[in-house]
Amino acid sequence: GNSVTQMEGPVTLSEEAFLTINCTYTATGYPSLFWYVQYPGEGLQLLLKATKADDKGSNKGFEATYRKETTSFHLEKGSVQVSDSAVYFCALSGYGAGSYQLTFGKGTKLSVIP
């Protein structure tokens, strides 16, 4: 079946540090890949996505590239801010049980300190 593995947290960084959150996946066919972010007390919201190999998703300074050869979709940001503190979820949309469904990783909590 489909699965997503992302690095465990929590991750604590100083403001302006470089961020990488690793995400690898297992899926049949050609899934779409997503990063969702959950700010404290809120629901998840889409951060970025990529729908085919070598696509790069980007938003708010975050980037991730769909690497089919390494089955990865690592999230990066060059300079994090305190406002980036949140839980980040990697997810894939893959076909299973008759429809496309989202499969989520377990989430990585990021704390950015001034």
Place this chain on the structure above:
Amino acid sequence: DADVTQTPRNRITKTGKRIMLECSQTKGHDRMYWYRQDPGLGLRLIYYSFDVKDINKGEISDGYSVSRQAQAKFSLSLESAIPNQTALYFCATSDPQGGVGTDTQYFGPGTRLTVL
């Protein structure tokens, strides 16, 4: 106003009680979903509905039921709540524009349910 709303936002109940969580959306999307979130486990799909007449079980449907009253409303029921159903529950919607399997899901703010 929020596009996806959930009521109640918090609920404490006792084992054996019947509970209904409600979700409403103003996005005009046909597809709606219910997930639960547990610490360290990510989100897991309970039920999903691709239109009013289409309801499907997800990964963890045992102990839950749903009702799609209209395009905009999708309710989740716990017929007889048990403590291991204590979790954060999210409703989501999507619209598969741009191709099947690529749709973005839009989440409500969540309902925190505690079963004593």
